[in-house]
Amino acid sequence: MSKLNIASNKAEFTDRFRRLADLVETSKESANRHGERFNIFSILGVQRDENRTHSRYLAELLSPSGRHGEGSQFLNAFVKDVLGLSLDVSGPIKVTRELATEDRRRVDIVVESTDLIIGVEVKIDAGDQKAQLHDYFTEISQRAKNRKTVVLAYLTLDGKAPSGYSLRGLEQENVHCLSFAEDIRQWIDRCAALCEHKPELSYALIQYKRLLESLTGAGTSMTSLIADKLAHNRGDLETALAVEKALPRAKSAVMLRFWEELSSAMANALGAAPVVYGDKTLRELSHNYFNGRGGKHVGIKHPIGELNGEKLCLYVNIYHAIHYGLRVDSPSGSTVSRPDIKDKLREKLNDGNAVANKEADWLVCYYYDPYPSHEPAVLNFHSFDGAVLDLLEDENRQAVINNMVEHQVRLVDEARALIETSTA
Incomplete structure (x- = not known):
């Protein structure tokens, strides 16, 4: 294909992409005609x-x-x-x-x-x-x-x-x-x-x-308004399909950048890099999440101490949303329930705010610091909503990661103090 044809195709796609963006904006205005989008x-x-x-x-x-x-x-x-x-x-x-x-x-x-x-x-x-x-x-x-x-x-x-x-x-x-x-x-x-x-x-x-x-x-x-418009315009639908094919790769790139920078920040704060679990690498983890190859209940973890032959670990896990906290690993590496440790730890910590907090194998689990220094963000990569889109901005991403790691360090300090007390 000649350079002229390539340039022509790029220009045509750019125009169609702009038309699609206009369609989204028009549908947004129509859906909000009576203030419907103002939802508390x-x-x-x-x-x-x-x-x-x-x-x-x-x-x-x-x-x-x-x-x-x-x-x-x-x-x-x-x-x-x-x-x-x-x-x-x-x-x-x-x-x-x-x-x-x-x-x-x-x-x-x-x-x-x-x-x-x-x-x-x-x-x-x-x-x-x-x-x-x-x-x-x-x-x-x-x-x-x-x-x-x-x-x-x-x-x-x-x-x-x-x-x-x-x-x-x-x-x-x-x-x-x-x-x-x-x-x-x-x-x-x-x-x-x-x-x-x-x-x-x-x-x-x-x-x-x-x-x-x-x-x-x-x-x-x-x-639904956008879907109705796309169903009646071949050109718009073709453009949307082309974008749809690129979305998993774009989303996985956003997730990978988050995982890599979070891992680096945790390594600096805790003295050692966390390890990936549930997949081989952070790149594969991010790719698989958006390509239908698993990618749920995976993440990174950092051992913070031993208790009665088992490992107390800091976990950062993803199902739909990122959540993090403390769990106990058995010698074989599987998570186990330890209600006695959970009760002691929760006497010192704020109760977790993540859904997983009520599950037996989490000692405590959070979406974000209960007392954040900025507006708390629930990073739901499944819905890929505003909080995740904000991660594209370097300043926003660093603020979220820094606040998350600062809270994790406090959790680790409390957990290590508990271990010292229990083994004294």
Whole structure:
């Protein structure tokens, strides 16, 4: 191909790319015609927080004594419209968040009345845990004592089925698979209709519904408007497809730069470079994450001391979002649960703010320093949202890494002090 043709093709692609950018901007304006993009959850950066946002919000709506003041209306709509049960829930009703089980696990939401007990496991970014639903079903069944209807709901963005890893022999038919995209969104619509006489409450529900539409791609979002335009213009769609092919490589380059600079900063602060786990190199880890070859529950770790023949380690892990904290490795290198160490460590530290913090094999786990010197950032590489895009700016990336490593050093100091006390 001649230089003239190459230049011509580049110019044509640049023009088409600009047209695509204009399309995105126009769709953004259309989707925000009535201020829809002004969403309090997104502005505060808590849109994907399973515990502090979704579990708390849903539990408040399900509680007859919730601040909505609508009694059991919302709960009964959930039971009938979402779970499909022909039951009128009445009498004393208790709604509990983070219900502790006998094996030190926590059910996100439990609703209990005289004749019904509902357990709800909420999943946004977190993966299934070993025997999780099996243990939750066992727990609520024991509480029911054969006198109550038992319902276990598995709530995800798209209503997917749980893994066999989580079921561990529990029959799939014992689990109600629910989706934020359809089941919860429609229930929120119903709740908003039931409380039209309370404009502020109704609008708060509409805000949450918009959040769900943004997370799941449902409704008339900017994404759906763009998709409709692309489906009717061949040139725009061809340009979008060309960009789509380049995206995994671009995303992996952003992730690799983050991992490399974080590893270097940790080496400087802790005196030794962390090691990669779950993959051979940081380059392969970053590539595989965006090319469908695994890349989940992988990262880097740094041994910080020994305790009773096992290694206490600082982990930086990725599933959807980057999270970091302390875990214990067995002699074989697998993580193990040490509740005695966890209890002692958490007496000295702020409780973790990552979803994984409630899992047994994390002593403590964070998305960010609970007392950051700047606005905290949850680095969700799965959604590749604003906080991750900010990593393209050198100053922003260094600020995030520096704050993360400073917090990690404090964690390591507390853990080493605990080891010294325990072995004294």
